Amino acid sequence: MSMSLKQKNLNKMEEPVLKTFTISSLDQIDKVAEDFIQYISESDLESNIFAFYGKMGAGKTTFIKAICKVLGVKDIVNSPTFTIINEYRSSRGFPIYHFDFYRINRLQEAFDIGTEDYFAGNGLCLIEWPEKIAEILPEDHIKVTITTNEDLSRTVEIS
Numbered sequence: 001m002s003m004s005l006k007q008k009n010l011n012k013m014e015e016p017v018l019k020t021f022t023i024s025s026l027d028q029i030d031k032v033a034e035d036f037i038q039y040i041s042e043s044d045l046e047s048n049i050f051a052f053y054g055k056m057g058a059g060k061t062t063f064i065k066a067i068c069k070v071l072g073v074k075d076i077v078n079s080p081t082f083t084i085i086n087e088y089r090s091s092r093g094f095p096i097y098h099f100d101f102y103r104i105n106r107l108q109e110a111f112d113i114g115t116e117d118y119f120a121g122n123g124l125c126l127i128e129w130p131e132k133i134a135e136i137l138p139e140d141h142i143k144v145t146i147t148t149n150e151d152l153s154r155t156v157e158i159s
Contacts (some may be wrong), residue, residue, distance in 0.1 A: 015143070015159045018043070023059070023154040032156065033066035039158070040142070047140040049119055051130035054146035059154050060128045063146060064098060067126065071096065079128065084113055087123075095123035101132040110136060 019039050023032045052060040061079040068077045072091025080086040080100045088096040097118050104110060110133045118125055119138055130137055145157045 017157045017159045018045075019158045021156040023063070023156065025153070026062075029062065029066045030069060033063065033070045036156065036158075037067065037070055045142055045158075047138070047142050048123065049125045049127065049138055049141040050144050051127045051137060051141045052144045052146065053130065055148070058146045058148050060146055061100075063154075063156065064126050064128070068096060068098070071124075084109070085118070090124075095121075097123050097125045099125065099127040101127065101129040104132055107133060107135060 021032045021035060023029050052064065054060050065077040068088055068090075073088040073096060074091075075088050077088065077098065078086065080098055081102060084100060084104065086098045088098065090096055099115070099118075101110060115133065116136060119136075127133075127137075127141075130141070143159045145159070147155045147157075149155060
């Protein structure tokens with residue numbers, strides 16, 4: 001019996017942590033974003049799809065802003081909470097697609113904006129609230145979990 005896509009994504013969530021970063025303060029976030037990008041570029045990970053998991057207020061949008069800054073995005077980077085997707089260009093000219101699925105109520109809404117086409121393309125896909133579209137996340141997506149620690153620092157884990 002073959003495994004459903006949803007089951008594969010649930011198994012993806014159980015994968016071991018490959019790398020951990022700590023953001024002690026906002027002053028360090030750009031450096032951590034640089035380290036994050038360097039790790040990804042030097043690793044064997046080949047996906048262009050990054051699913052950011054974390055509670056409300058954990059810092060998903062803030063970290064994505066830092067990643068975009070390090071990649072040379074000149075536009076103002078904001079969470080696409082109401083538009084669902086924002087598109088930016090890196091300094092090298094490749095597209096960066098920033099998704100926020102927090103406000104979708106049906107999976108069909110993700111299909112309606114062409115999410116699968118973005119995933120199949122060559123752009124970098126940075127996704128907030130990926131649990132809302134778990135059924136259509138490609139199996140090879142990279143899971144990034146951000147947690148808030150007691151001292152208000154953040155832990156960023158790649159798995």
